[in-house]
Amino acid sequence: MWIVAIVVIVGLLFYIFYIQRQIRLMNIQLSQRLHEQYTQPISVELVNKEINQLVANINRILIESQKSRSYIKREEKYYKEMISNISHDFRTPLTAIKGYQQMLLKEPLTEKQLAKLGVAQKHVGRLEQLLATFFEYSYLHSNEDQPKKDRINISNIVFEEIAGAFAQFEQQGIAVTLPNYEPLIINSDEEMLLRIVQNLVRNSIMHAQGDVTIKMWLEEEHAYICFQNPIDENIQLNPNQLFDRFYTTDNSRRKNTGLGLSIVKLLTEKLGGNVAAKIENGMIEFLVCLKKNL
Missing domain, CATH: 3.30.565.10 (Histidine kinase-like ATPase, C-terminal domain)
Structure with missing residues (x-):
């Protein structure tokens, strides 16, 4: 009987060691996905229903996470392009407005008209500054470029x-x-x-x-x-x-x-x-x- 007990104990110890080895391999694979852009699914070599189910659920979560990251990258690219296009769309009419204001300055205007034109120019300048600040913040917030040294x-x-x-x-x-x-x-x-x-x-x-x-x-x-x-x-x-x-x-x-x-x-x-x-x-x-x- 003691021989059977020893065999059972050795078998259990081997099984525990094997499970620990598989968990260690799972951790290594997860670390690779986190730090090395590793995209392969997590795999184990265990005939254990619960652990295999756990691995399957982890892989489903990882797949969804990968989809989310891909979606975010596409959205960031779209966002940058949208900001660039909106910036151009705003600058074009602003440039035209400033041009017409400069043309008006060459016309014979009364003091009251000049004062009103000055107020309009001040507001256009302020709008130009606000837009520049907004676009700068939006670009910097979405830009992932690393700082230069x-x-x-x-x-x-x-x-x-x-x-x-x-x-x-x-x-x-x-x-x-x-x-x-x-x-x-x-x-x-x-x-x-x-x-x-x-x-x-x-x-x-x-x-x-x-x-x-x-x-x-x-x-x-x-x-x-x-x-x-x-x-x-x-x-x-x-x-x-x-x-x-x-x-x-x-x-x-x-x-x-x-x-x-x-x-x-x-x-x-x-x-x-x-x-x-x-x-x-x-x-x-x-x-x-x-x-x-x-």
């Missing part, structure tokens, strides 16, 4: 953008304080960093209620860009929602789509960093943290 001087990008926006800051009565020039070199995507700074500058021009202070510095593994300015104390802002799409307040809705800061967040995260906002003593601070080496 370039050697970048953050100081140059910030100083050049502030210099380019000097007339707009002056028109709003805003002075900009910058730190003494010091090269701050990182390895990151120059185009993405430029767009981050452009949107922070644009946000300051539109919403700052006083002078803007900009700080930049490097630490061991990260680079920081900080924009600070006074805000209107009558407007209730939630710093945790400022980077949400289309977030606005009632008082600022007329001049803000809420997309500029969303673009900042989106690009910062693409560069492996993060951005945060803080409100304290009537001042708002936007702090962008980026990796020194992407």
